[in-house]
Amino acid sequence: MRLWLFALALLSAPVRADSDLPSARWANEQLPDPRQEAAAKALMEELRCLVCQGQSIADSDAELAGDMRAMVRQRIAAGEKPEAVREWLTERYGDWVSYRPPVEPLTWPLWIAPLLMLAAGALLLRKRLRRRG
């Protein structure tokens, strides 16, 4: 029985989790204008993939990430500012989609924490040095 199941498992085809459509134009093709490509690349590295949530769309192999890259390149090529594209996506997916957190009351601790920790470290160091001296 177990052997049969094993044989069946070997025969079965893996379930597809992706379409087999080719990726969109501009998903993996650079823009001809190097300045536009650089702007698009910089933005793509700061946009988060919705499928593999720890990766940027520049790094992700997910099809949705490919389509997002194509969209970013098309919009930049059409003359849109990178910040406008980021804003357009933020309107749809929230701040989550951007790796650059906005400065607002909710994220103040995020920006202030490093400074506070640095200050605490300096204080500790001063205490210790003074004790030695």
Add this chain to the structure above:
Amino acid sequence: MSRFLRFAPLLVLLLFVAIVAWRLITPDDTKIRSRMTGQPVPAFALEPATAGIPGLASKDLATGEPRLVNVFASWCVPCIAEAPLLMELKRQGVPIDAVAVRDRPSDVAEFLGRHGNPFQRIGADPESRVQIALGSSGVPETFVVDGRGVIRYQHMGPIEAGDLPALLREWEQAR
């Protein structure tokens, strides 16, 4: 060193362990909800996804009656699981349209032939543009759109039997 300070590292460790245990027991919700709920459907016009069924444009969604918009694909396995439930919603009189993400006309036709067609219109979205414009992050997803074309509710993932009452309630409320 004061007595309290001596135990500080232990307290920090306990706090850390408590946070880890909490997140292991109740994992974070990784769903990214669309911020478009409450907003009008963005303007789009999609070609028919398969022969014999009209395509879908945003103006088709402001018809005076609330509708469902199902974002699906023939290559998506959970979409098969929710197909009978969409048929049930259709049977109950809910008008449903669809966006077929990255799909081929022949594959859509085969999918509908195998699992039934609950849709009045199906638009082809070969580069996921409308999916992204809707703030959808995967397939399947289902949006409730009211008669004025405003998105009122987003259901993420396959519709299960237990989701029907909530979807029907949202659809009724969108009237």
